[in-house]
Amino acid sequence: MAVDLHYSAYDTWVANAGLPIYEGWGIHPPDLKLAPWELKGMDAAILHLEAMGQQCNDFVLEMGPGGSSKPIRQMHEELIYVLSGRGATSVWLDDESSKRTFEWQAGSLFGVPQNATHQHFNGSGDEPARFITITDLPLMLNMFHSEDFIWNNSFNFLDRFGDDGYFVGEGKMHDIREGRSWWETNVLADADHFELRPWKDRGAGGINLQFNLANSSMHTHISEFSPGMYKKAHGHEPGAHIVLLSGTGFSLVWPDNKHWKGNGGGFDEVVMVPWKKGSIFVPKGFHQHFNTGTDPARYLAMGFGGFRYHIGRDTMGTKYHSFGADVSTRLGGFQIEYADEDPAILEMFEEECRKNNSQSNMREYLKQFRDVN
Numbered sequence: 046m047a048v049d050l051h052y053s054a055y056d057t058w059v060a061n062a063g064l065p066i067y068e069g070w071g072i073h074p075p076d077l078k079l080a081p082w083e084l085k086g087m088d089a090a091i092l093h094l095e096a097m098g099q100q101c102n103d104f105v106l107e108m109g110p111g112g113s114s115k116p117i118r119q120m121h122e123e124l125i126y127v128l129s130g131r132g133a134t135s136v137w138l139d140d141e142s143s144k145r146t147f148e149w150q151a152g153s154l155f156g157v158p159q160n161a162t163h164q165h166f167n168g169s170g171d172e173p174a175r176f177i178t179i180t181d182l183p184l185m186l187n188m189f190h191s192e193d194f195i196w197n198n199s200f201n202f203l204d205r206f207g208d209d210g211y212f213v214g215e216g217k218m219h220d221i222r223e224g225r226s227w228w229e230t231n232v233l234a235d236a237d238h239f240e241l242r243p244w245k246d247r248g249a250g251g252i253n254l255q256f257n258l259a260n261s262s263m264h265t266h267i268s269e270f271s272p273g274m275y276k277k278a279h280g281h282e283p284g285a286h287i288v289l290l291s292g293t294g295f296s297l298v299w300p301d302n303k304h305w306k307g308n309g310g311g312f313d314e315v316v317m318v319p320w321k322k323g324s325i326f327v328p329k330g331f332h333q334h335f336n337t338g339t340d341p342a343r344y345l346a347m348g349f350g351g352f353r354y355h356i357g358r359d360t361m362g363t364k365y366h367s368f369g370a371d372v373s374t375r376l377g378g379f380q381i382e383y384a385d386e387d388p389a390i391l392e393m394f395e396e397e398c399r400k401n402n403s404q405s406n407m408r409e410y411l412k413q414f415r416d417v418n
């Protein structure tokens with residue numbers, strides 16, 4: 046038998062999984078057609094976003110009315126946001142007495158404790174329940190190149206399971222500083238309305254909170270910003286998988302990743318990714334978020350590495366990343382301050398607001414940062 050000398054265990058698994066694969070800059074999971082995934086006993090699709098990064102992929106999973114998934118262990122991380130439906134999930138280690146069951150509904154967010162057996166139940170007899178999930182399966186499969194290791198592994202991570210209260214809304218706040226404080230828990234019953242905190246350095250009246258779910262190596266944060274406003278552009282490594290929880294708008298991505306040269310410096314290439322509740326995209330290079338709606342825009346970002354567990358040099362939460370994400374490029378950071386921004390951004394945003402029959406609130410707001418007519 047010929048030996049594949051350029052082997053990717055993840056690509057091989059994907060090719061054999063028989064699941065639909067969707068690709069692009071932005072994808073709208075609520076609309077996707079799925080196919081049965083025997084392994085989990087759920088319908089599924091694999092998402093490969095343009096800037097998915099090296100470590101993580103996304104799945105869309107669905108259980109039919111009254112359905113349940115197969116109990117399974119998996120030696121990879123998984124964070125799950127409930128797009129629609131309601132139900133419950135049980136997680137347990139070897140000992141059945143460890144079993145904990147928690148309920149969820151559209152807008153809930155939870156982490157599956159690594160390699161704990163888990164099973165999902167659709168609580169409705171009439172409606173399907175659909176998840177969007179992010180996992181580090183690409184990293185784990187490629188690193189160990191053994192499907193048996195991933196899905197037939199008996200190791201118990203006792204420290205990932207979490208306190209009983211972490212399944213029912215309790216947690217622990219770690220106050221670091223604005224934009225860096227994080228809440229430790231396993232389940233957010235309502236990520237769409239979880240109380241966030243001001244993070245003024247990112248602009249646009251933004252609020253934010255970081256999370257660590259199920260003692261994961263992955264990061265999670267939720268940000269929200271005001272109607273008719275846009276945040277400051279910034280740049281970092283790809284890998285923040287962003288799910289739109291509320292609001293309308295778009296993001297600009299400058300994927301060539303050239304360093305910003307100051308006012309009027311510009312970029313060679315720009316991609317506009319439209320926003321819609323339930324959509325997912327991953328920015329790459331510099332990027333900027335715009336709310337062209339009349340309600341606050343809230344998004345959930347999840348990716349590899351985090352504020353609790355620093356992995357690699359550039360991933361979310363590391364010293365390098367933490368320093369620069371809200372610091373001006375003029376000071377060695379990766380954020381383009383409003384004062385340095387290309388003036389064409391404001392004109393373009395106002396045009397998009399007009400198309401959306403909404404009001405831009407940016408022109409007045411920007412006057413504190415630069416001369417605006």
Ligand SMILES: [Fe+2]
Binds near residue numbers: 279281328
């Ligand atoms: Fe970002």
